[in-house]
Amino acid sequence: MSKIKGAVVVDVDRCKGCNLCVVACPTQTLALTTNEVNHKGYVYSYMAQPDSCIGCSSCAIVCPDGCISVYKTKPATAKPAVVADKVEIVSGVAPLVNNVPVEEEREVVLMKGNEAIAHAAVRCGCDGYFGYPITPQSEVLETLAELKPWETTGMVVLQAESEVAAINMLYGGGGTGKRVMTSSASVGIALMQEGISYMAGAEVPGVIVNVQRGGPGLGTIQPSQSDYNQATRGGGNGDYNVIVLAPNSVQEMADFVDQAFELAFKYRTPVMILTDGVIGQMMEKVVLPPYKPRRTEAELVAECPWASNGNGLKQRGVNVVTSLELDPVEMEKKNLQLQAKFKKIAENEVRYETVGCEDADYLIVAFGSAARISEKAMSLARERGIKVGLFRPITLWPFPEAEIREISKTMKGVLTMEINAGQMVFDVRAAVESQIPVAHFGRLGGIVPDPEEVVNALVEKLVK
């Protein structure tokens, strides 16, 4: 029998010559080369005293780069190489087989916009909600806490420690392919911008509800539409857009949740429902959407082959959810792909509504709660003999630019009515290309304008 007990094989190309194996070897078997270097220019470890190796594995254990394989003559007391130990699996909060209530409730109910968001989430197969309380949207989380969907559909509901954590929970959950949502109000949405940018960059779907309040800073808890710019320009760092849906009723609050999820997964991108304290707090009749089961794991994997959840790893290879790429050529490519996606969204997903535009001389452009007020203003104006039509963008991004341009061709002037200091007005001006005057009217500080004021502004700024 040989007197040599062991041998090591060093993966020379992996070795960085750190010397830690040399120090760890109890028999001084190893040394670093003195003249020779590997293809990366490192000196490397080798068996300088090969007959003294005892096959103890110390060198391989300490090697930070996993370069060393150790062989030992007398096979170690028959220990099976790698055995998958039994792992006890804890029964979880989110079973994938759903107990969806069978009977479909389609009756008309009266509730707040915020409550409708919560009900709609449970009904549209949402897998998880993560949020932090803030006025005026706390009813979303409160309603979910009362509905206890984890007992019925298996939907996870969690009060996070901050908006920052909540949006990163969205990133985590969305990154595994789950339908996840959060809600907040302006101040909290500002905190979430980092996470939203990461979601856009890593192409993670998710739904974010912003029940706007007035700013800047802590501002006021009263309603506002002053996050228009933030929402429609991406909001965080980098070149990206978020799809923005603006509901104008409690019914649309309920309906847009599922639509937002559909868009989010169709395009692998975050979608925002931009509403405000008026719609959030307003009680209205609503027909809740029918129950839709949460997707099974198989359905999820089929829809999201990119998701990071381990399923099918051996067949498909590793999935990594990341927005990081240090190679500028690759990063430009990645950005161009994102831009192509945003272009496709802009071409296909514009949504809007028009009211009484056919015979109108003047156009009011307004979204969300401002559109509700403007609709009243429109009838008041018509009573005074001024023919006014209403254009309501439903998607704020993509913005119905071409549609506004077309419709404004027969108008004498356009008024944007926004509960802010004038933000959408710039998009409307860009759309009409200075053919006709475009004015803005809005109130600030949490004051919601009344329809009379709107008509007066229209007359003063455009009709005269």
Place this chain on the structure above:
Amino acid sequence: MSELNNNTAPQQNEELQNIVCPENLVHSKPALLNDQTMHYCPGCSHGVVHKLIAEVIEEMGMAEKTIGVSPVGCAVFAYRYIDIDWQEAAHGRAPAVATASKRLWPDRLVFTYQGDGDLGCIGTAEAIHALNRGENITIIFVNNAIYGMTGGQMAPTTLLGMKTATCPDGRQADLHGYPIKMTELAAQLDGTAYVTRQSVHSVPAIRKAKKAIRKAFENSMAGKGSNLVEIVGTCSSGWKMTPEKANAWMEQHMFAHYHVGDLKDTEVNREPVKL
């Protein structure tokens, strides 16, 4: 794998060649640690920790049921080296990312891999709250007392007196505050099941660290609560020492402030241990 390197006579060489055969293989790189060369500096502790994580996941048979969450810092590219599914988190937010992943996928092994800046500074809120909620995840926390990736600035865990690029005269309590002991903090939280501090500078230490990671991962899967495994590591580049010297310096200075051992193991005792 390269050929056998040695400086022996032909006869002895033949003997060695005979030893190197599959039946005799007793230790090699875990298969989950792929063939890409890691970007870490020579001797960096991250490599050993990656290897241990890969070994444990492999031994538990969880490769297709694991979600790793990588940090911002030197280990940002952890996802390039261990062949499991990954999510790359924003700086400090890994525990929030892991919280959702685990709650939505309760049968998955979910862990975060974070450095001292990520966990002990920008992400303290996310770390403390995930641990306190008892999320069934494991946080692997590599503490080398410096910001390696950005070029050796002061970390929240930098020792008093230790010199870095942003405290060139050494960290001073009155100017910079004290080094934070995240692991001691974690041990106080009711949500944590297993809180331990380990190191990877020697064979016995590495063996212990591996056991700790295994225990933490098993706890996560058994739904026992949150687990924190701190690994006191070296950053030879940031510390401006050879890997060997860095290990010695760590034993002498880091261990004096960051005592190695289990701080809490609810299987043994609910109360945290004072080290």
